[in-house]
Amino acid sequence: MEWFKHELRVRYQETDQMGVVYHANYLNWFEIGRTEMIRQLGMDYRTLEEKGLLLPVIEAELKFRQPARYDDEITLYTRIVDYTNLRLQFINEIRRGNDLLVSGGTKHLWVGRDWKPKRIDREAPELYALLQNIKFTNQEA
Helix, strand or coil: CCCEEEEEECCHHHECCCCEECCHHHHHHHHHHHHHHHHHHCCCHHHHHHCCEECCEEEEEEEECCCCECCCEEEEEEEEEEECCCEEEEEEEEEECCEEEEEEEEEEECEECCCCECCHHHHCHHHHHHHHCCCCCCCCC
């Protein structure tokens, strides 16, 4: 699958006393990348939640290489690398120009409002069909 790209500018509130982006903000940016990617595929998170579906993170991994700083223009790269009818896995890269700042990914489980696993092929077959059309690769951005 091609990388989905979303550009951001680092806000002052996202930096710490050392003048670099506070580490937890990278997970927020991973979420922005996922949300915007799902929207670009043709379905937004609001629609999924209206169907009673939630997609909590069950695992996260980040590798920090270089810090982002206030006012940097960064690009979030996101793609789905694996899915089943119950799980979804994303990988992410955050770059400033060609410089890789952070890489990592998240794994998710489809659940209902009762927090019990839900099969996406039954609960949102239109989204499952969109996922089936994605070609998966593990290439870097």
